[in-house]
Amino acid sequence: MNSSKPPDSVIPKLELAGVHKTYGRRTANENRVLNGIDLIVENHQVVCLIGPSGCGKSTILRCIDLLDTIDGGQIRLDGVDVTRPGTDADAVRRRIGIVFQAFNLFPHLSVLDNVTLGARRAHGVERSVAEQRAHDLLERFGLGAKAGDYPNKLSGGQNQRAAVVRALMADPEVLLLDEVTSALDPELVAEVLSVIRELAGQGMTMVLATHEMGFARDVATKVCFLHQGRVLEEAPPAELFSDPRHERTKQFLQRVTEAGRL
């Protein structure tokens, strides 16, 4: 039950060790999604998770943010196991930002209120201060004029960027991004990707789930291919994309290439 800090070596920012997750346990449609995930994310690293649809990329991100409970293993943030009972999950979530695959903005709140809700209520930032910061960030993401609009008046790409701003408001130590480009047309993809590249350049520690191999190749320090609930293969992008070790990885990359996403 101790937080098992490695004695001396540099403690990784985020570490998953033997993480298991099964949905619908002990029911007819039991679904073992994560089957011993080992993953190390060093400070300032950008780690990309790739793999076929349904392989558990989103599940990993949700587990890291403690939005799903894991059935086995550990998730360590700065060397501290955050999955052990008694952890203040809210405090952990305040240190992590996440952008969901489907944005999940609050439909009853304006963009500005969406973006400032966490800062004001979870971090106790004063309204005027939170709004000032929100306006700055929205401006930077080209949403300056949209602050007062409701999410259903925004395009997919604008929703996406608002969700990124919402996650960035709290200055997260780790940013989790789930298919940030899935809803965007190519021009917007380039735009959002350049934002992420910029964040990476500023040293933000990030974990991304993505189908966008070109992007993974571009920003990732490390790419992890998931297969059957494990990290089958991990390597720097140049290596993994040009010289995959496993047959299954080759197949996957082959198919992605055929689909024109490499």
Added chain:
Amino acid sequence: MMQDDPMPAMAPVPPAARQRSGRLAQEGAKASAIAVLSTVLFFGGGAWLVASSPNWPKVRAQFFSASDFRASFPDVLDGFWLSIQLFAYCTVLTAVLALVVAVMRSFRGPAFFPIRLLAIVFTDVFRGIPLILLVLLLGFGLPALRIEGLPNSAKFWGVIALTLSYSAYTAEIYRSGIDAVPESQRSSARALGLTQWQALRFAILPQAVRNVVPALMNTVVSLQKDVALISILGVREAVKEAQIYTASTFNYTSYMVATLMFLALSVPLTRLVDWYTARDRRQRSQAQL
């Protein structure tokens, strides 16, 4: 909410369409004529049937006497004013208590089990007791206990009985609204570091309540009528006043007076609910486009 007109009025109307709209107008006029005619026939026929029945003159004297109408009106109106006050108390108390019960029931995690259990027992018990029994039990039973500090006014216990029963139902309405908010909204709120309570308060409840406003308004309409049940405790609201008049005159017109008063309040309320529901549905279908 701002809405763009989906069909710009500027667009020139092609002649074929103009012809079509002319025909449509004609058909519309014909439809209204049929509607008016059938309404007149239907209600006129009904009235004629009633009026031609052999006992009609007697019934008219007992239920529709103009002099008794005038004589009973002031007292029944006083009673009705009390009905409205009781209704207002019940509405406010129910809205609050039901929300508390619904929120208690939607807390997650083993630590909150006792709270959830309490909410479940509350809804099961108070939904399970016929309202009239609850009014009698609380209205006559509790004051009889003569517990120190407990009010013994029949009005008070009548309001409490109605509030408990209606809260049990209304809590379920709120809960259905809470359940209809997608799970992802909760995750999204918790991901910001909000506590369970904050997530409910700022992310889930505003959406949940919006989901169920029409259902809530329907409950209010029905509550407004059930306030009449407090009359069995001897509280002199509209129905009781009407009863008192009848008891001394053997004329039932006072009941018609009370009926008209209740209708005067509930019909506009019902229309309001319908209007709101229709508007809400329109706005939602528009938002989905």
